[in-house]
Amino acid sequence: MKKTCTVNIRPLTRVEGHGNIRIKIRNGKLQEAEWSVVETPRFFEAILKGKKWDNAPWITGRICGICSIGHTLASIRAVENAFGIVPDEQTRKLRLLLKHMETLQSHTLHLCFLVLPDFMNTGSVFPLIKSHGDVVLRAAKIKKLANDVCDCVGGRRLHPTRTVVGGFTMLPEKRQLHEFSERLKEITEDLMLLSGLIREFSLPDFERETEFVSLKGENDYPFIGGDLVSSDGVHMKEHDYKKMTNEYMVKQSTSKWCRLSRGSFAVGALARLNNNFDFLHPAAREVAESFDLKPVTHNPFMNNIAQLVECVHVVKESVSLIDELLDSEFGEPRQEVRPRKGVGVAAVEVPRGILYHCYRFDDKGNITKCDCVIPTGQNHANIQHDLEALAREYASKGKDDRELELLAAMLVRAYDPCISCSVH
Amino acid sequence: MAESRTRTYLGVPLYRPRVAFFEFSSCEGCQLQILNNESTLLDFLSLVEVVNFREAMTERSEDYEIAFVEGSITTEEEIKRLKKIRKNAKTLAAMGSCACFGGVNQLKNRFRNPASAKREVYGSHPVDSGPVRAVEDVVGVDLRIYGCPISKDEVEKIVLHIAIGKSIVVPKYPVCMECKRNENICLFEFGEPCLGPVTRAGCDSWCPSNRAGCWGCRGPAEDVNLRQMRKIMEENGFSEETIIDRLECFGGFLSLMKPERGRHG
Ligand code: SF4
Ligand code: SF4
Ligand SMILES: [Fe+2]
Numbered sequence: 001m002k003k004t005c006t007v008n009i010r011p012l013t014r015v016e017g018h019g020n021i022r023i024k025i026r027n028g029k030l031q032e033a034e035w036s037v038v039e040t041p042r043f044f045e046a047i048l049k050g051k052k053w054d055n056a057p058w059i060t061g062r063i064c065g066i067c068s069i070g071h072t073l074a075s076i077r078a079v080e081n082a083f084g085i086v087p088d089e090q091t092r093k094l095r096l097l098l099k100h101m102e103t104l105q106s107h108t109l110h111l112c113f114l115v116l117p118d119f120m121n122t123g124s125v126f127p128l129i130k131s132h133g134d135v136v137l138r139a140a141k142i143k144k145l146a147n148d149v150c151d152c153v154g155g156r157r158l159h160p161t162r163t164v165v166g167g168f169t170m171l172p173e174k175r176q177l178h179e180f181s182e183r184l185k186e187i188t189e190d191l192m193l194l195s196g197l198i199r200e201f202s203l204p205d206f207e208r209e210t211e212f213v214s215l216k217g218e219n220d221y222p223f224i225g226g227d228l229v230s231s232d233g234v235h236m237k238e239h240d241y242k243k244m245t246n247e248y249m250v251k252q253s254t255s256k257w258c259r260l261s262r263g264s265f266a267v268g269a270l271a272r273l274n275n276n277f278d279f280l281h282p283a284a285r286e287v288a289e290s291f292d293l294k295p296v297t298h299n300p301f302m303n304n305i306a307q308l309v310e311c312v313h314v315v316k317e318s319v320s321l322i323d324e325l326l327d328s329e330f331g332e333p334r335q336e337v338r339p340r341k342g343v344g345v346a347a348v349e350v351p352r353g354i355l356y357h358c359y360r361f362d363d364k365g366n367i368t369k370c371d372c373v374i375p376t377g378q379n380h381a382n383i384q385h386d387l388e389a390l391a392r393e394y395a396s397k398g399k400d401d402r403e404l405e406l407l408a409a410m411l412v413r414a415y416d417p418c419i420s421c422s423v424h
Numbered sequence: 425m426a427e428s429r430t431r432t433y434l435g436v437p438l439y440r441p442r443v444a445f446f447e448f449s450s451c452e453g454c455q456l457q458i459l460n461n462e463s464t465l466l467d468f469l470s471l472v473e474v475v476n477f478r479e480a481m482t483e484r485s486e487d488y489e490i491a492f493v494e495g496s497i498t499t500e501e502e503i504k505r506l507k508k509i510r511k512n513a514k515t516l517a518a519m520g521s522c523a524c525f526g527g528v529n530q531l532k533n534r535f536r537n538p539a540s541a542k543r544e545v546y547g548s549h550p551v552d553s554g555p556v557r558a559v560e561d562v563v564g565v566d567l568r569i570y571g572c573p574i575s576k577d578e579v580e581k582i583v584l585h586i587a588i589g590k591s592i593v594v595p596k597y598p599v600c601m602e603c604k605r606n607e608n609i610c611l612f613e614f615g616e617p618c619l620g621p622v623t624r625a626g627c628d629s630w631c632p633s634n635r636a637g638c639w640g641c642r643g644p645a646e647d648v649n650l651r652q653m654r655k656i657m658e659e660n661g662f663s664e665e666t667i668i669d670r671l672e673c674f675g676g677f678l679s680l681m682k683p684e685r686g687r688h689g
Contacts, residue, residue, distance in 0.1 A: 013482040016452055040449045040498050041553055046541035047531040055669055058639065062528045062572065065453025105460075113459065113480060124481030126474065129466065144462035155634035157460060158453050158573055162634045169635040249549040420452055 003028045005401040007408055011038070014114040014124070016066055017419025021387065021408050025395040033391040035384045035412065037253040039423035048359075048370040053079050053339055054165065056359060056367065061159050063372065064421035066109070068158045069102040069150060070350030071357075071372075077225060078357040079165045082344025083337060083365075090331055091167040092224075097321045098153045098163070099223055099348075100314035105146035105157070106351035107269070107307040110416045112139030112194070115304055118410050119201040135197060138190045142311075145183050149318075152176050167334030174326055181322040184315055188283070191312050195287055198308060203301040204407060208389045210298060210382055211261050212271035213244065215349050221272070221279040221313060223349045229275055231296055232261040239345045241356045245373045255422040257381045258373070264381035267353025268415065269306035270297060284313035300386050301414045307351075339365025352376055352416050376422035379415050386411055439587055444476030444488035446509055448495030448502050449529055449556070453573045454520035455479050455494055461576045468580055471587050490515045490586065492569075496522040496529045497557045510563040515586070518559040519579070521572035521641050525675030528572070530556040534672065558675070567592065570642035572674055575627055595625040596646040599638050603629035611637045617662045619670050622648040622677075643676025650680050 007023040018039045024032040044063055048056060057075040061068040073095055080087065087095070112135070113125045120128055129136050147157040152172045154160030162169045215222035216229035228236045228244045236244050247256040259265065273280070273288065274295045280288065288294065288309045293302055341363040348355050353375030360369035390411055394404050445455055459480060461468060475485040491513035497506060510516055521527040532541050533555050542551055559565055569579055585592050599620040603610070611618040611632050618637035620629065624645045631638050650671075657667045671677040 011478065013478050013484075014480060016479060040502065041545065041551055042449055042498075042529045043532045043541045043545055043553070044528075046535070046544040047528070049544065052665060052669060055673075059528050059531070059673070062451050062453070065451040065456045065573065068451070068453065109459065117482070123483040124477070126469065126481065129469070140462040140465065143460075147460060147462065155636065156573075156630065158456060161631045161636040164636070249546065254551060420447075420450065 003395060005404065007401060007405045009405065009409060012409055012412055014117065015413055015417050015419060016064075016421065017417070017423070019412070019417065019419045021412060023387070023391045023404065023408060025391065028395055030388070030392045030395045033388045034252055035380065035387050037255045037380065037419055037423060039254055039420045041254055041423050044424045045370045045372060048367045051367050053083075053359075053361060053365040053367065056370075057163065057165065060357065060372065063374070063424045064418055065158055066106055066418055067102060067350045067352065067355075067421070069098055069154055069160055069163070070348055070355055072160055072163050073099060073224065074346045074348040074350070074355050074357040076163060076165050077346035077348060078344040078359050080344065081346060082342045082359060082361055083165075083340055085166060085335060085337065087167065088331065088335070090325070090328065091334075093321050093325055094153055094168060094171070095163070096223060097318055097325075098150060098160070100318045100321070101146040101149040101153070103314050103351050104311055105143050105150065107311050108139055108143045108146065110351075111198070111304060111307055112136070114416075115413060118406070118413070135194070138194060142187055142190055145180070145187055149180050152180070164334060166337045167332075169333065171330055171333050174330075177322050177325055181319055181326075184319050184322070187315055188312070191308075191315065195290070195308055198305070199291065203299070203304070204410065205299070206301065206390055206393065206411075207298045208300070208386055210385070211265040212274045212296065213260060213265045213267050213378065214272045214275045214354055215347060217276040217279040219279070221276050221281075221317075225347060228347060228354070230260055230265065231271075231274055234260060238347045241345055241347055241358070241373065245356065245378060247373060247377070253380060255374075255377045255380055255419070258378040259381060264385045265378065266300070266382045267375045267378045268303055269310050269351075270300070270303040271353060272349060273306045273309060280309065281313045281316040283316050284309045287312050300411060303414045303416070307416070350375060352418050353378060372424060374418070374422045374424060376415070376417045376419060379417065380422065383412055383415055383417070439589065440471065440473055441490050441586060442475050442485075442488045443472045443490045443492065443583070444485070444513070445474070445479070445492045446476070446494065446505075447479070448493065448506065448523070449498050450495030450520070450522045450527070452479060452494065454522075457573050457576045458579060461580070464576075464580060468583065471583055486512050488513060490517065492517050492519045493523050493559050494519045496526045497559060497562050498529070498554055499552050500554075501552075503562055506559065506562055515566045516559075516563065517567035517569055517582075518565045519569045520574050521570065521643075521674040521676065523559045524568050524570055525643055525678070526556045526558045527674055530675040530678070531672065532556055568594070570594070570624060571627055572641040575630070578626060597625050598645040598648070599623045599625050599627065599629050599632065599642070601625060602627070603632045606633050608632050611635070612656070612660050615660075617657060617660070617666050617670060619653070621656065622650060622653045637670075639670050639673045640676055641674045643674070644680060648680070650677070
């Protein structure tokens with residue numbers, strides 16, 4: 001039977017920010033499929049103009065509530081790169097630990113509170129508290145641990161207070177780190193049980209070939225700084241990020257879009273994993289393999305699984321990071337900052353993909369130009385192309401409206417979009 | 425739900441209000457603070473019936489009593505949406521600095537020429553965005569929850585007080601007092617600027633306890649003396665620029681410092 005249907009989701013729920021999905025199918029033919037972003041711009045890049053360097057991390061962290069630590073760390077790195085500051089070993093480890101815990105809390109929030117209801121046929125996690133209390137409690141336990149570490153190391157779980165250019169205002173106590181290490185070891189078990197549950201669900205079988213962009217690991221799975229790479233063979237230096245993102249404006253969105261070698265590219269957990277699979281912790285790789293997830297996977301729904309794999313990776317790596325920190329003598333928390341004229345770029349892998357901050361300073365350390373390129377902004381074009389392909393596939397199959405609506409919402413949700421962040 | 429009516433807190437029967445969460449221009453961090461409350465989230469959820477929370481749930485309802493509104497207001501569409509919420513809600517709470525004062529977003533308003541911010545970010549591409557406004561500049565507000573971000577303990581206390589019908593008291597004294605109570609070393613001793621002496625308490629001196637100066641996210645305490653604050657900052661060697669950066673950051677002090685605004689073309 002020839003299918004005619006309309007899907008109109010305004011706004012999409014269980015994502016951060018405001019975006020709409022519209023699909024129109026007439027007589028089995030796709031007429032329209034649109035992912036539009038209606039979030040109101042906040043003009044952070046203009047706001048920072050004329051401000052002194054120390055405003056940058058404090059203000060740009062407020063671009064996003066979910067990945068404020070990622071923004072703060074990217075901002076700090078951009079300022080440090082401009083001023084020629086190289087963080088010491090201790091600062092680097094503490095920052096990475098902090099970042100890992102943001103990744104863990106963000107991925108867990110997405111997987112268990114935002115995505116899980118789709119597989120359990122509920123509209124939110126709230127009814128699951130009654131029907132699947134153990135799962136919700138397990139997720140809450142993981143999230144709480146991650147947030148507790150962020151409170152301790154960063155000073156606050158969102159909009160951190162201790163993270164500054166040059167290092168930290170204050171260091172955690174070793175006894176606190178020791179306690180976190182014990183709790184992290186315990187959480188591995190919870191993650192395994194969670195993957196067991198997720199393995200029972202069947203993810204939609206949908207593929208569309210695309211390009212994946214991420215940081216390029218040298219010896220480790222990459223998170224803070226380094227070269228940029230794409231699965232189509234592009235390789236660039238951090239400071240050449242503009243050639244990697246190529247932002248442009250479109251009618252259907254208040255967020256800018258990006259492109260590289262083809263019409264669109266993807267960033268995020270799946271992109272990182274596709275480009276850096278060999279650097280995953282063995283335990284994480286094992287989980288990936290149990291889901292048949294290996295490079296290069298082109299099913300966007302597998303981003304959910306890639307997030308799960310990364311949860312295991314960051315937990316394992318955090319345990320080693322804490323061990324190393326406990327074994328070392330703590331030095332000064334921060335270095336002195338001497339502003340100078342110049343440009344600084346930072347590329348940091350935040351939960352939803354690669355994030356860039358770039359500032360230009362005058363000789364007093366005042367910002368004369370600011371540019372931020374957000375992961376979700378880089379994903380929008382890819383989401384649009386996926387949505388079209390998905391709708392076309394289902395138009396010919398003749399599924400009912402409800403099913404297409406659910407699938408389309410799940411597709412966009414799989415990217416874990418941070419929409420208000422993409423319109424900063 | 426019948427069961428909800430029988431719930432009690434300290435022997436007082438609980439009234440379980442229908443609450444809704446809405447976001448406007450913001451980082452959504454304030455909403456997240458509520459989901460971020462793992463250890464007490466379940467207790468919190470037993471106090472209220474959440475009927476609208478787009479970041480967490482698909483179901484929607486227009487039948488609610490308390491609306492928690494996050495974010496600042498910048499477009500006509502937002503104004504319309506906000507007015508509708510005001511009509512539906514018995515109690516409207518402005519949640520976080522964006523909603524209470526415009527938050528960091530209002531820094532855009534300091535440009536004398538509003539088109540310059542648009543040009544800086546979007547070039548000639550048309551975007552709809554007016555001046556950034558606090559929620560109370562558009563509709564009446566019954567309750568203010570201060571902070572960027574809000575403190576989860578404070579929200580829960582407020583919700584509990586609503587549920588048991590107790591009035592809500594917000595501290596009138598400055599952050600400085602909490603900081604002293606927490607026995608912190610004063611930030612000025614570390615050579616850091618701090619707005620603790622003039623900012624409304626209630627965050628338990630969140631930043632100074634982490635050895636970071638206060639940026640005034642909760643707005644002014646009662647009867648504050650900005651002139652005195654300037655003197656302390658100047659005596660400690662901080663520039664006029666540093667003082668203004670902090671005072672104007674979240675918008676809470678704007679009404680006390682109007683003339684300094686608009687330094688940028
Ligand atoms: S007040 Fe701060 S934390 Fe809350 S929404 Fe605004 S920027 Fe985010
Ligand atoms: S110390 Fe100041 S800036 Fe920090 S949370 Fe409290 S009021 Fe806000
Ligand atoms: Fe940008």
